[in-house]
Structures are given as C-alpha cells and as structure tokens.
Amino acid sequence: MNAEWDRLASVGDWCKFYRECGLPANPRGDSRSVELRCDEHVAALALRAPLANGLFTASRLVGLGGPTLVCAAGHRRESSWLFFVQIDKRVDHAELGRLERLGISLCRKRSVLILPSSVNRSASNGLRWHWWPERGRELPRLSHVVAELLDVVVTTLISQPLVAS
Numbered sequence: 001m002n003a004e005w006d007r008l009a010s011v012g013d014w015c016k017f018y019r020e021c022g023l024p025a026n027p028r029g030d031s032r033s034v035e036l037r038c039d040e041h042v043a044a045l046a047l048r049a050p051l052a053n054g055l056f057t058a059s060r061l062v063g064l065g066g067p068t069l070v071c072a073a074g075h076r077r078e079s080s081w082l083f084f085v086q087i088d089k090r091v092d093h094a095e096l097g098r099l100e101r102l103g104i105s106l107c108r109k110r111s112v113l114i115l116p117s118s119v120n121r122s123a124s125n126g127l128r129w130h131w132w133p134e135r136g137r138e139l140p141r142l143s144h145v146v147a148e149l150l151d152v153v154v155t156t157l158i159s160q161p162l163v164a165s
Contacts, residue, residue: 014117021133023067023084025115034117037110044069044082044107045145051104052081054152055145056130059083064140064148067133069115072126081130082113086139095146102153106142 008014011027014034018025024042028035038044047055052070059065069082096106107113116128 008117011117014115017135018115018133020135021067021137022086022139023115023133028114034115036113036115038107038113039109041087042084042139043087043109043142044084044111044113045099045104045142045149046080046082046107047104047149049079049081051102051149051152051156052079052083054156055083055149056081058148058152059140059145062148064144065131066137066140066145067129068131069113069127070130072128082107082127083145084133084139085142085145088141088143090141090143091146092143095150099146099149104149 008017011031011034015025015027018034018036022042023036024039025034025036027033036042056065056068067084069084071080071082099105114127
C-alpha cells in the first residue's frame with residue numbers, strides 16, 4: 001500500500017491517478033464513484049478463480065503483470081478477476097473464441113466498470129484491487145496475456161487427474 005493513495009480524497013483525484021496509470025477513468029454520473037469505460041485502447045479480461053490465480057502467478061513470473069481487480073465471492077458464487085490490458089492489433093479472434101468457450105470473457109469497447117475509489121473499501125460492486133495500478137507502467141498487451149492464459153489453461157488441464165467413466 002502506498003501512502004500516496006491515502007491522499008486521494010476526491011473522485012477527481014482518483015480519476016486523475018487512474019488516468020496516469022493508463023486506465024481511462026472518469027467520474028460516474030452520480031459523481032460519487034469512478035468508472036472506466038473500455039475503449040479501443042484498454043479492455044479487461046474477466047475470469048474465475050482458480051484459473052485467475054494461475055494467470056496472476058504466471059503473468060508476474062514473465063513480467064506481464066498489470067492492474068488486477070477481484071470481485072469477492074460474496075457478490076457472486078465464486079470470485080472473479082479482471083485483468084486490465086492494452087488492446088493491440090495482434091489479437092487472434094479465434095483464440096478469444098476459445099477463451100469464451102472456457103468461460104473467459106473480454107470486456108470490450110463501451111463496457112463500463114466501476115473502480116474502487118477508496119483504499120479502505122472496495123467499489124460498491126465488491127471489486128477490490130489485488131494488484132494496484134502503477135503510474136508510468138504500461139498495461140500488458142492483450143495478445144501477450146491471452147497467450148499466457150492459454151498456457152495456464154493447458155497446464156491446468158494437464159495437471160487434472162483423468163477420471164474413468
């Protein structure tokens with residue numbers, strides 16, 4: 001936790017901080033919360049734990065880490081994670097289709113996400129930062145994260161014991 005975050009007092013302060021971290025944040029219409037509207041540059045991959053834990057660990061090992069939000073299980077049946085990524089032109093739509101069949105989705109252009117705007121509490125939708133955004137650090141490229149995620153999926157499937165029918 002960084003003392004700088006403690007000094008972010010207003011929604012405007014939070015929006016400015018998030019934008020300096022590469023996240024296009026703006027005040028929500030109610031002016032009490034911060035929203036991120038995915039666009040042609042920034043998106044989020046949404047997936048469930050424990051696959052998300054595998055991606056988080058693997059992405060950190062290969063230097064692909066970026067801002068990561070977790071939605072606690074109390075808001076849903078199981079926790080889900082959002083990995084923020086930079087859209088690049090090398091996205092293979094066939095790979096994205098395979099991920100969608102595995103229950104992994106891409107929050108695409110115009111999707112709106114409410115971001116936490118207080119260090120001491122999560123956003124009203126139960127989201128909290130698992131890995132905080134950092135100023136001056138680029139978001140990982142979607143194509144790189146998708147490639148890493150497919151490796152995690154294969155590794156997870158290989159490590160599962162086969163069950164005889």
